[in-house]
Amino acid sequence: MSLPGYLKGDSKLASSPITRDAFQAMQEAALFGEDDVKALRASRPILEPQVDQILDVWYGFVGSKPFLLKQFSHPDSGQPDPEYLGRVRARFGQWILDTADAQYDEDWLRWQFEIGRRHHRVGKNLTDAAVSTALIPFRYLLPLAQPIVQTLRPFLERTGGPTKTVDAMQDAWRKSVLLQVTLWSYPYVIAGDF
């Protein structure tokens, strides 16, 4: 499988600015534990066959908000760039699977910081040779955790599992997304304050 711009596990990626111990303290702060790892992994076989439909919902949301669609659009013409949208969408699909895999090794940590750079002005557009906004403003990063996790619910429910099981999977997703968005914020934060 070749996924343009997907670099998890690539030796060219910069090393993680935080240690795995530091990440573990973040997990503790978010009440993220072994049960969440299990719930995430249990969500993988449920979500994998639905990845395209999930992306349809998420991209439908982005497309419905001018201040979000702008982030994939040409700054002068205001026209959305279908190639940029398409390449990011394909990696977003893989991100669903990576999140469900819940493997917090050094490769995963490095990849999170690269994802952060691609939202920030240090790396946005570069991977996809796009011409668009200089960065996703920080003010939207964190709030967007909500639609991601909220709209996942019906997809998690589709196997008809008990509410308690679905709740556990959605909670684990919520915590994982919170933690990832925190890591993605790294390039936005003043040196030394992270």
Added chain:
Amino acid sequence: MSLPGYLKGDSKLASSPITRDAFQAMQEAALFGEDDVKALRASRPILEPQVDQILDVWYGFVGSKPFLLKQFSHPDSGQPDPEYLGRVRARFGQWILDTADAQYDEDWLRWQFEIGRRHHRVGKNLTDAAVSTALIPFRYLLPLAQPIVQTLRPFLERTGGPTKTVDAMQDAWRKSVLLQVTLWSYPYVIAGDF
């Protein structure tokens, strides 16, 4: 009522670096709407008589994590500062009521940015003349949204309302905390990237 260091509505506070329209776009990104305002306000009479017990749970959590308790402790002796803890706790109680009030006017916005400064090195310790860590590291700010909202659940359930109503109140709290933590992040973020 005199609450040391509580400055919501105080004319000395700096004006908000973002407009109310910009905050509204953030609310849209978080799927925060009128139903959430109603659910937050419905939570006020439920939570108000339980504020002290809620704070006991939250402070119990902070006290159980050395990397969190450190933020209220003397950097040399490592001893927690009971006066600092107590003053922050009293304002935290008022914060519960302010969050439930869901009044997003200019006074509220200005106060959120002041709360952010008190987490960051530009303002931590000053209000309470405390001697402690220079700042709450950014990496913990966002993850801590999870225990705040998660541990609120039994308190919201205590009136025996239907699950749907409790879910709506907890979701509204979740979105509001996400949005507030985003505003609190402002002093941590590189100028121009917020």
